[in-house]
């Protein structure tokens with residue numbers, strides 16, 4: 001028997017394809033979709049969400065901010081750093097903070113027409129706030145940390161103009177935190193060096209650089225997404241095969257991003273991350289709801305922006321959000337999918353990813369809204385087009401594996417480290433006592449079910465598992 005006779009002919013395939021697609025397209029009432037170009041959203045074709053050039057320094061009127069930031073790493077240490085070197089700096093640190101408190105509250109209108117200068121002002125002011133708050137000795141019992149008006153007022157004003165939260169964000173530590181090594185060469189990861197580094201360690205440099213590499217790699221994701229929305233008609237074979245090819249490429253890009261995340265381990269020591277880097281990044285709610293938060297002096301306490309004062313998180317990476325929205329990952333559990341969410345999934349902070357969007361540049365958030373509101377959905381298309389189902393599922397499975405790997409990294413760097421002692425404690429005996437206290441606290445936490453929190457103050461294990469499970473639920477049945 002000639003087996004080829006049993007196979008559908010190319011024209012049969014085309015007919016079947018066109019018929020399923022037309023059902024889908026007529027239901028969606030779209031044959032093509034008009035989208036705004038990425039330039040409208042401050043997305044560069046080469047560097048994506050990173051600006052194509054390093055941010056310029058602020059003009060002379062704001063030199064006092066730039067100077068305070070240059071001086072900060074020389075004189076400030078974490079308030080719980082009891083090493084001799086840190087104690088020797090205590091007086092200079094207090095002088096630095098006193099000067100910040102006594103500085104005038106500068107107007108920022110001068111910057112309003114220059115987005116790059118506004119971004120630089122956001123970087124400088126947010127880094128100053130973190131230096132100020134986390135070097136300030138903490139009284140017992142803890143009281144709210146007061147951010148002086150000289151920082152708080154201009155920061156809130158600059159943030160309003162950019163449409164971003166008035167606190168250190170992923171943009172301030174990753175997207176905008178670099179300079180070119182060779183200014184005459186293009187912005188590639190090998191030609192970038194960190195502009196600011198709290199701990200002064202190579203570990204911190206690596207921590208930011210890996211995440212910057214993910215964002216740069218993400219430009220390929222953006223191109224694939226853009227191409228999908230720009231295909232004029234999806235009801236012909238050439239277009240469908242283009243989508244197959246792009247989904248296959250997307251799977252490879254997600255796997256490459258996983259490799260980048262995995263490379264964190266090669267040069268960022270978990271102890272250094274947990275004890276020397278992470279404490280600088282905590283936001284107003286990083287210690288949980290029972291701890292007093294921050295007060296922005298001179299700012300109306302009911303200002304809506306002040307609801308968004310969590311520290312920076314990978315959850316603010318625009319690339320990761322774009323991937324989730326494109327593949328239609330349902331973090332909010334709004335759709336009925338199989339298998340249903342576990343009890344633990346339902347307990348997770350379902351609004352986390354949406355809230356994290358407030359920590360992005362307004363224009364980048366608008367780009368995500370464009371994906372979200374597009375009437376064209378790759379998942380629905382794959383549901384109705386057999387040939388797309390496997391490539392779509394492969395991309396989703398790659399994203400699920402990325403989240404499983406990321407969970408392992410978060411456990412290694414946060415959960416495991418929370419059971420160790422702070423190496424900057426007073427003396428070896430105190431270190432031993434602190435280690436014992438931490439172990440007991442961890443046990444007590446297990447008993448009371450008080451969770452380890454992420455920089456955003458959320459129960460991180462439940463959150464990360466829920467994200468992974470939500471991703472797995474996007475897989476389509478064959």
Ligand code: HEM
Nearest residue numbers: 211214261264313314315317320410413454455456460467
């Ligand atoms: C040492 C490396 C890392 C650690 C310790 C870490 C830790 C965490 C923690 C604790 C969270 C919980 C949410 C919160 O911030 O409060 C989180 C969320 C997240 N992180 Fe990371 N992270 C690391 C690297 C990365 C990298 C390189 C990326 C890639 C951009 C990334 C992307 C994300 C995303 C997208 C979330 C939101 C939750 C989710 O989508 O599953 N992280 N991370």
